[in-house]
Amino acid sequence: MKKQWFTISVYSENNVGLLNRISGIFLKRHINIESLNVSKSEIDGVSKFTIVVHTTEKWVRNIVGQVEKQIEVIKAFYHTDDETIYQESALFKIASNLLFDERQIQNIIKENNSQIVTVAREFFVIAKSGRRNEIDEMHEQLKPFGIMQFVRSGRISVTKSEMQISALLEEFYEEA
Amino acid sequence: MEAVKMKTEETKNKAKLKITGAEAIIHCLLAEGVDTLYGYPGGAIMPVYDELYKFQDKLHHVLTRHEQGATHAAQGYARVSGRVGVAMATSGPGATNLVTGLADAMIDSTPMVCITGQVTRSLLGSDAFQETDIIGISTPVTKWNYQITRAEEIPEIMAKAFYIAKSGRPGPVLVDITKNAQFDEFEFSYEKCTAVRSYTPVPKPDIKAIEAAADLINQAKKPMIVWGQGVILGQAEEELKALVEKAGIPAAWTIMGASAIDTDHPLNVGMVGMHGNYGPNILTNECDLLIAIGMRFDDRVTGNLETYAKQAKVIHFEIDKAEVNKNVYADVAVLGNSKETLGLMLPLIKENSHEEWHNEFKKRYAIEYGEVIEKDIYPTKEGLTMGEVIKEINNAANNEAVLVTDVGQHQMIGCRYAKFKKSKSNITSGGLGTMGFALPAAIGAKMGAMDREVVAVIGDGGYQMTIQELGVIYQLNLPVKIVVLNNDHLGMVRQWQELFFDRRYASTVMTNPDFVKIAEGYHIEAKRVSKREDLEAAVQEMIASDKPYFLEVKVEKEDNVFPMIPTGASVSDIRLK
Numbered sequence: 177m178k179k180q181w182f183t184i185s186v187y188s189e190n191n192v193g194l195l196n197r198i199s200g201i202f203l204k205r206h207i208n209i210e211s212l213n214v215s216k217s218e219i220d221g222v223s224k225f226t227i228v229v230h231t232t233e234k235w236v237r238n239i240v241g242q243v244e245k246q247i248e249v250i251k252a253f254y255h256t257d258d259e260t261i262y263q264e265s266a267l268f269k270i271a272s273n274l275l276f277d278e279r280q281i282q283n284i285i286k287e288n289n290s291q292i293v294t295v296a297r298e299f300f301v302i303a304k305s306g307r308r309n310e311i312d313e314m315h316e317q318l319k320p321f322g323i324m325q326f327v328r329s330g331r332i333s334v335t336k337s338e339m340q341i342s343a344l345l346e347e348f349y350e351e352a
Numbered sequence: 353m354e355a356v357k358m359k360t361e362e363t364k365n366k367a368k369l370k371i372t373g374a375e376a377i378i379h380c381l382l383a384e385g386v387d388t389l390y391g392y393p394g395g396a397i398m399p400v401y402d403e404l405y406k407f408q409d410k411l412h413h414v415l416t417r418h419e420q421g422a423t424h425a426a427q428g429y430a431r432v433s434g435r436v437g438v439a440m441a442t443s444g445p446g447a448t449n450l451v452t453g454l455a456d457a458m459i460d461s462t463p464m465v466c467i468t469g470q471v472t473r474s475l476l477g478s479d480a481f482q483e484t485d486i487i488g489i490s491t492p493v494t495k496w497n498y499q500i501t502r503a504e505e506i507p508e509i510m511a512k513a514f515y516i517a518k519s520g521r522p523g524p525v526l527v528d529i530t531k532n533a534q535f536d537e538f539e540f541s542y543e544k545c546t547a548v549r550s551y552t553p554v555p556k557p558d559i560k561a562i563e564a565a566a567d568l569i570n571q572a573k574k575p576m577i578v579w580g581q582g583v584i585l586g587q588a589e590e591e592l593k594a595l596v597e598k599a600g601i602p603a604a605w606t607i608m609g610a611s612a613i614d615t616d617h618p619l620n621v622g623m624v625g626m627h628g629n630y631g632p633n634i635l636t637n638e639c640d641l642l643i644a645i646g647m648r649f650d651d652r653v654t655g656n657l658e659t660y661a662k663q664a665k666v667i668h669f670e671i672d673k674a675e676v677n678k679n680v681y682a683d684v685a686v687l688g689n690s691k692e693t694l695g696l697m698l699p700l701i702k703e704n705s706h707e708e709w710h711n712e713f714k715k716r717y718a719i720e721y722g723e724v725i726e727k728d729i730y731p732t733k734e735g736l737t738m739g740e741v742i743k744e745i746n747n748a749a750n751n752e753a754v755l756v757t758d759v760g761q762h763q764m765i766g767c768r769y770a771k772f773k774k775s776k777s778n779i780t781s782g783g784l785g786t787m788g789f790a791l792p793a794a795i796g797a798k799m800g801a802m803d804r805e806v807v808a809v810i811g812d813g814g815y816q817m818t819i820q821e822l823g824v825i826y827q828l829n830l831p832v833k834i835v836v837l838n839n840d841h842l843g844m845v846r847q848w849q850e851l852f853f854d855r856r857y858a859s860t861v862m863t864n865p866d867f868v869k870i871a872e873g874y875h876i877e878a879k880r881v882s883k884r885e886d887l888e889a890a891v892q893e894m895i896a897s898d899k900p901y902f903l904e905v906k907v908e909k910e911d912n913v914f915p916m917i918p919t920g921a922s923v924s925d926i927r928l929k
Binding site: 188189192193196197200204237238241242244245247248249250345348349351 | 357487488491492495496497498499516547548549550551672673674677678
């Protein structure tokens with residue numbers, strides 16, 4: 177079975193220690209987490225982990241089964257890139273003088289659909305959202321000018337198909 | 353916040369009173385029906401022990417000689433009784449000593465609640481004396497864990513702990529309680545937990561899957577059942593037996609499933625796996641339908657997965673969704689509690705008998721009997737065999753004993769030759785293979801079933817890992833029978849060295865102490881047997897005793913356990929010698 181990119185979405189209670197429990201499942205199977213994002217979800221009080229892995233479908237199915245088994249996990253899913261809409265965000269911190277000395281930088285900002293989020297005397301910061309390869313390309317373009325700091329977020333994604341978490345939770349309260 | 357995510361059931365005692373967290377813990381245990389627990393005191397758990405002192409007429413705390421012993425005793429208690437085992441320890445080393453038992457209970461699905469003391473909340477993260485991150489350490493080996501830092505959390509978390517430990521696929525839960533939470537007072541009231549919103553303990557049975565399973569069973573020409581501990585945990589013994597008898601299906605068991613059906617039942621065809629019986633292993637690769645019930649296709653059961661039951665359709669009855677298709681693809685997966693799913697399927701099953709197919713098992717048994725079994729239990733050579741000791745125990749105890757085994761050769765021989773009449777009679781460390789398990793587990797098993805004969809059969813290696821628990825047996829005058837099968841070796845490792853490492857016996861030869869004197873040091877009646885003519889009488893004397901009893905049997909030093917599926921080989925390649 178060939179390796180591919182999968183996005184794992186985990187809906188869970190917002191409890192201390194759950195991240196450790198989930199990451200341990202990957203650790204035990206020697207599978208590297210390529211990207212991790214934790215945020216609130218569309219449901220009040222429910223957290224969402226978005227985890228990207230590069231592995232086989234057999235392993236991702238196994239992992240999602242183990243993740244979903246954790247007491248505080250409500251539901252977990254995995255999707256291929258085709259099945260999701262996904263993005264990452266990046267920040268570039270660059271010396272302010274370059275903005276005036278190197279006109280090309282302004283073109284790079286425009287062509288990459290990125291924004292300047294702040295300008296200070298010493299530096300300015302560019303924000304770029306997009307797919308990883310787009311961010312990588314912009315990084316390559318800016319690199320020759322000197323990047324003071326660079327950071328990229330974990331992947332965030334929504335799926336094309338429905339993830340019926342609210343219905344699941346309603347069922348629980350109806351049975352109460 | 354917790355309350356909205358849990359369903360609770362109010363207990364009768366609604367009167368609110370202000371008590372300390374430590375006392376609250378005792379009331380939680382009592383509300384959960386706990387009457388026995390195992391543990392070891394220390395600084396961070398002292399307030400709870402102080403309350404245990406006051407409640408000793410209601411709660412029997414057993415002081416084990418090591419915290420690991422407390423976990424195994426709690427496991428033995430749980431496994432024999434079906435109740436939740438409880439173990440308690442202090443912070444730091446007390447807590448870390450629980451880890452092996454937690455891991456064992458996790459992999460063998462044993463319901464257990466462990467309570468640990470923790471340094472006071474303000475000291476958390478300061479590297480205080482006896483502070484350790486037991487939540488971090490125990491996360492991979494617990495079904496759930498939680499650190500309580502406020503007394504008010506105690507009732508809800510304890511209720512949740514017991515509910516999670518025993519519901520669905522059972523497992524160990526650890527609750528860590530900071531010292532301030534033990535001292536602080538709050539208004540106590542207790543409500544049992546009956547559901548947690550993010551947790552589905554038992555999947556709802558799917559009637560379509562049950563019908564599909566019944567169709568496959570009704571059509572099969574050469575069906576075979578392999579059942580596991582899920583049958584025992586789900587209390588599905590009667591349903592399993594009814595299925596086996598109605599459809600006339602030969603049924604084999606994993607080590608954890610042993611005793612769910614009578615050993616002498618005609619359709620019980622023995623154990624599968626590395627040292628299981630010849631017939632069920634070989635015929636796994638000849639059946640046309642493999643019906644797995646409450647088992648998880650452990651590698652010690654399947655051997656090489658690439659050559660495991662490839663010709664057969666597979667039905668998997670399983671409570672834990674994550675086990676389905678994990679190791680072996682299931683053509684039909686029936687999720688749910690096996691008692692319920694088998695019960696729903698039974699009316700759809702047509703009466704049948706697969707005599708010719710069953711004869712294939714009998715033929716293989718005859719081969720195994722001639723090559724292995726007869727030599728094991730009726731040996732003609734001079735040295736004593738482990739098999740004949742098990743046979744004598746069967747006879748003396750009328751096949752009614754609870755057999756508690758440790759890990760190694762004696763464990764395989766014990767499980768192969770013990771005869772069981774009653775479910776929950778085989779207590780062993782199956783998944784983790786924890787040496788040192790048996791002696792403390794036997795203490796718990798005896799206390800969980802005082803009316804039953806409990807015989808611990810242990811190797812000379814594993815015995816010395818938890819030998820100090822003899823102190824508990826002496827202190828409680830607990831009539832546990834202990835048999836050490838002494839071959840002066842770490843026998844199973846030695847066997848592998850003989851077969852696969854060119855007889856290089858690296859660190860497997862043991863110079864042992866005088867085990868009889870050690871037992872006598874604990875004032876336990878003790879005897880040693882090294883001749884066949886003395887064996888039967890010695891075992892009978894041991895079983896007849898109503899006191900603790902220790903029997904050392906000097907067995908052949910370099911015997912091997914067969915049949916054997918070498919690691920990575922196919923079940924078809926099982927060796928008889």
